Amino acid sequence: MTEVFQQLINGLALGAIYGLIALGYTMVYGVLRFINFAHGDVFMLGAFAGYYFAPLVNRFLPAQSYFGGALVLVLAMVVCALIGMLIEFLAYRPLRNRPKLTVLITAIGVSLFIEYTCQHAAVFGAAPRKFPDLIPATTWHIGGLVIASSQVIVLVTTLILLIALRFIVQKTKVGTAMRAVSFNEQAAVLMGVNINRIISFTFGLGSALAAAGGILYAMNYSSIEPLMGVQTGLKAFVAAVVGGIGNLPGAALGGLILGIVETFAGGIPGLSNYRDGIAFAILILILLFRPSGLLGKPQVEKV
Amino acid sequence: MNASLLQLEKVTIRFGGLTAVCELDLQIGAHELVGLIGPNGAGKTTAFNLITGVYQPTGGTIFFQGQPTANLKPHQLTRRGIARTFQNIRLFASMSVFDNVRAAVQLHRPHGIRDALWRGRGFRDGEKAVETQVMELLEIFKLGRFRAANARSLPYGEQRRLEIVRALATQPKLLLLDEPAAGMNPTEKLELTRLIRFIKDKFQIAVLLVEHDMQVVMGICERVAVLDYGVKIAEGTPAELRANPKVIEAYLGAEAR
Amino acid sequence: MNSGAKRWLLVAVAAAMAVSYFSAQFNRYYLGIAIDIGINIILAVSLNLINGHTGQFSLGHAGFMAVGGYTAAKFTLELQTISPPWAQPLLFLVALLLGGLLAAVAGLAVGVPTLRLRGDYLAIVTLGFGEIIRVFFQTTEAFGAATGLTGIPHWTTFAWAWSFAALTVFVVGCLVSSTYGRGFIAVHDDEVAAGAMGINPVRYKVTAFVIGAFFAGIAGGLYAHHKQFLSPGGFDFMKSIDIVVMVILGGMGRTAGVIVAAVLLTLLPEVLRGFADSRMIIYSLLIIVLMIARPQGLFTFGRKAAGKA
Numbered sequence: 029m030t031e032v033f034q035q036l037i038n039g040l041a042l043g044a045i046y047g048l049i050a051l052g053y054t055m056v057y058g059v060l061r062f063i064n065f066a067h068g069d070v071f072m073l074g075a076f077a078g079y080y081f082a083p084l085v086n087r088f089l090p091a092q093s094y095f096g097g098a099l100v101l102v103l104a105m106v107v108c109a110l111i112g113m114l115i116e117f118l119a120y121r122p123l124r125n126r127p128k129l130t131v132l133i134t135a136i137g138v139s140l141f142i143e144y145t146c147q148h149a150a151v152f153g154a155a156p157r158k159f160p161d162l163i164p165a166t167t168w169h170i171g172g173l174v175i176a177s178s179q180v181i182v183l184v185t186t187l188i189l190l191i192a193l194r195f196i197v198q199k200t201k202v203g204t205a206m207r208a209v210s211f212n213e214q215a216a217v218l219m220g221v222n223i224n225r226i227i228s229f230t231f232g233l234g235s236a237l238a239a240a241g242g243i244l245y246a247m248n249y250s251s252i253e254p255l256m257g258v259q260t261g262l263k264a265f266v267a268a269v270v271g272g273i274g275n276l277p278g279a280a281l282g283g284l285i286l287g288i289v290e291t292f293a294g295g296i297p298g299l300s301n302y303r304d305g306i307a308f309a310i311l312i313l314i315l316l317f318r319p320s321g322l323l324g325k326p327q328v329e330k331v
Numbered sequence: 332m333n334a335s336l337l338q339l340e341k342v343t344i345r346f347g348g349l350t351a352v353c354e355l356d357l358q359i360g361a362h363e364l365v366g367l368i369g370p371n372g373a374g375k376t377t378a379f380n381l382i383t384g385v386y387q388p389t390g391g392t393i394f395f396q397g398q399p400t401a402n403l404k405p406h407q408l409t410r411r412g413i414a415r416t417f418q419n420i421r422l423f424a425s426m427s428v429f430d431n432v433r434a435a436v437q438l439h440r441p442h443g444i445r446d447a448l449w450r451g452r453g454f455r456d457g458e459k460a461v462e463t464q465v466m467e468l469l470e471i472f473k474l475g476r477f478r479a480a481n482a483r484s485l486p487y488g489e490q491r492r493l494e495i496v497r498a499l500a501t502q503p504k505l506l507l508l509d510e511p512a513a514g515m516n517p518t519e520k521l522e523l524t525r526l527i528r529f530i531k532d533k534f535q536i537a538v539l540l541v542e543h544d545m546q547v548v549m550g551i552c553e554r555v556a557v558l559d560y561g562v563k564i565a566e567g568t569p570a571e572l573r574a575n576p577k578v579i580e581a582y583l584g585a586e587a588r
Numbered sequence: 589m590n591s592g593a594k595r596w597l598l599v600a601v602a603a604a605m606a607v608s609y610f611s612a613q614f615n616r617y618y619l620g621i622a623i624d625i626g627i628n629i630i631l632a633v634s635l636n637l638i639n640g641h642t643g644q645f646s647l648g649h650a651g652f653m654a655v656g657g658y659t660a661a662k663f664t665l666e667l668q669t670i671s672p673p674w675a676q677p678l679l680f681l682v683a684l685l686l687g688g689l690l691a692a693v694a695g696l697a698v699g700v701p702t703l704r705l706r707g708d709y710l711a712i713v714t715l716g717f718g719e720i721i722r723v724f725f726q727t728t729e730a731f732g733a734a735t736g737l738t739g740i741p742h743w744t745t746f747a748w749a750w751s752f753a754a755l756t757v758f759v760v761g762c763l764v765s766s767t768y769g770r771g772f773i774a775v776h777d778d779e780v781a782a783g784a785m786g787i788n789p790v791r792y793k794v795t796a797f798v799i800g801a802f803f804a805g806i807a808g809g810l811y812a813h814h815k816q817f818l819s820p821g822g823f824d825f826m827k828s829i830d831i832v833v834m835v836i837l838g839g840m841g842r843t844a845g846v847i848v849a850a851v852l853l854t855l856l857p858e859v860l861r862g863f864a865d866s867r868m869i870i871y872s873l874l875i876i877v878l879m880i881a882r883p884q885g886l887f888t889f890g891r892k893a894a895g896k897a
Contacts, residue, residue, distance in 0.1 A: 129707075316704075407788075498785075
């Protein structure tokens with residue numbers, strides 16, 4: 029029984045990270061209707077930003093402090109928000125209103141560009157690096173359960189970010205505009221919404237969340253490398269689709285489901301080798317039986 | 332069974348709480364020109380989609396040539412002899428005028444993958460026959476000179492005509508036209524009515540015309556059914572309907588009485 | 589082209605064999621690249637049937653290639669010791685066809701359940717299928733698991749690769765240009781209208797997947813017997829994307845353009861070999877720039893010529 033709870037905690041921590049990244053996919057899909065393949069790489073850049081910011085922050089704040097860790101997180105989020113907006117401005121904006129597949133391929137191109145540039149010896153290099161400990165590393169033993177401080181941090185941070193995101197999307201003017209654009213772009217434009225600003229903001233917001241996901245991931249798995257965003261990004265995307273793409277609570281839910289299922293499958297001897305395939309198996313099952321995802325609204329084609 | 336080509340018996344469809352078509356009865360004879368009219372949102376196009384198998388009715392039965400059509404897919408119904416056009420023209424955008432019609436001719440041809448690859452004599456003769464057949468159709472409707480042009484580059488009226496030709500290429504027994512006069516000026520409309528009558532006589536088929544434009548329908552249809560809010564409120568010859576107060580009310584509102 | 593197509597195929601195969609006969613004269617490095625090009629033409633033209641002509645955007649072509657490659661390689665590795673040397677070409681042919689057939693079965697398995705999906709969703713699900721196939725080979729001991737298969741005989745010659753390339757072009761070209769094949773393009777243009785014209789969209793979509801997967805499987809077998817070893821990492825979704833980029837740069841649904849793109853994109857990494865570190869950066873930048881500047885493909889000028897495939 030403790031084994032089950034242990035796996036549940038591990039799964040929740042992983043799922044929260046998937047959920048954070050999935051939110052970015054889903055938000056961008058909401059406003060632009062395309063899969064931002066480069067999103068997984070922004071997640072990776074977030075982790076690397078944390079890697080480089082940590083020693084800087086440590087100059088004036090004690091190493092491994094919660095406050096220092098939070099500062100690193102915020103800095104990485106800001107940097108990645110800017111990177112996300114830059115990517116949108118340079119690569120996707122010229123392609124607005126072009127066929128979806130063109131944009132999809134461009135996104136794949138951007139993703140490859142980031143990955144290969146970061147693998148270059150002059151940038152990060154291909155070798156994995158050890159991520160510094162941002163916060164005091166403690167583990168608590170409760171009953172038979174082992175809970176790492178980093179896992180608690182993941183859950184707490186995710187919760188805070190989700191509440192903040194909900195506030196931005198539901199209560200602020202820019203969030204209302206975002207929802208308007210994803211509901212009906214043309215009507216939003218007619219209502220005076222500055223569409224470029226909203227799309228840019230959406231990319232920034234999603235990228236910031238991905239950066240947070242990157243740092244939380246790095247804190248839990250302690251090793252980072254330029255290709256870490258490929259599989260994680262794909263799975264987070266799967267989480268977004270499972271939850272119903274374009275649907276924010278759906279993305280968080282999909283992330284949690286995926287994280288938990290994957291963690292449990294990893295604990296079952298026969299299945300553990302297939303861990304990487306499981307996400308896609310879930311995806312296929314969901315799409316076959318509920319093509320619009322768990323929380324998405326079904327779309328009917330008009331004839 | 333009776334001799335009617337198409338028969339709808341108490342056909343109903345609900346989308347969620349909305350009953351788009353309610354207990355619709357309709358009959359079309361083998362060589363009849365029937366109109367289906369009604370104000371916007373009356374359920375005309377829905378009725379169309381029910382007949383062509385795009386939607387399955389939630390109640391009632393549709394018979395085509397005496398056979399129930401339940402659970403048949405659109406392409407299967409086309410094979411049995413129901414062809415249609417679309418309200419918002421849906422030509423094959425990347426194909427030429429010729430190929431648009433050619434794609435529709437293929438369903439009655441025996442040649443499949445194997446023949447297309449082996450390219451024997453039978454296949455080549457078949458392809459020649461297709462070409463003749465397509466060109467004949469195009470010539471009848473004065474579209475021959477456009478054969479190589481991209482379908483979407485044609486003027487609007489010609490696109491509408493091409494869509495009708497494409498539907499005829501499937502050799503239907505019943506042709507359904509979904510608002511063919513939409514977006515046409517009076518001269519074009521007049522030409523269209525001539526065309527529809529010509530098609531009916533030349534190909535000896537039945538036509539069901541869904542139309543918003545009263546003039547077109549009243550001008551050519553032998554019998555007209557009127558839908559309002561999914562319910563058939565009247566049916567009869569154009570002359571009968573003109574005098575029917577229910578029809579006038581549906582179109583002009585209660586005050587007009 | 590109708591009556592001449594079969595003759596054209598025979599000429600192409602004969603030419604491939606003739607070139608192959610003299611291949612001992614050529615530089616081995618260039619010969620290897622020529623074979624790569626042949627294999628990539630098969631992959632790109634077969635994917636073009638699915639993605640370009642039929643409009644089913646698939647990102648899982650590497651998965652079909654893996655099925656064919658592993659099947660063919662396993663078959664050869666098991667049987668090469670007990671078969672007489674004279675039977676080697678026959679054995680190879682059977683291995684390739686078997687690989688193609690199993691890949692076609694995989695194509696059926698992917699094509700049928702994904703029928704309802706479109707656009708992005710279809711892309712991501714086919715990507716998922718491809719990844720599942722890769723994970724399967726990566727975890728199955730009989731296929732060497734993570735290490736892969738080694739010691740596959742070097743049987744893929746110029747003649748084999750280019751004959752199958754010619755066959756692929758022939759099959760896809762003939763299918764699409766026939767009256768029957770208009771159905772693929774009709775489904776691509778407008779599925780609802782195609783259905784109303786008596787075209788069964790389901791059948792055409794599945795057919796495209798099965799035929800496309802078959803040739804991807806053949807290409808996989810040729811690849812296995814060319815590189816002489818297989819590792820699951822070689823069939824990840826990057827490989828699928830490479831093939832998709834060939835199709836897009838060539839212009840979706842334009843066989844000739846896709847062939848040229850396959851040739852150019854095979855040569856590009858070789859040309860950039862001098863910039864070992866940055867060549868993939870250049871490659872990815874090229875994709876972005878081309879998508880922004882020429883999204884309709886490199887070799888398309890104006891609209892697609894009417895009546896041609």
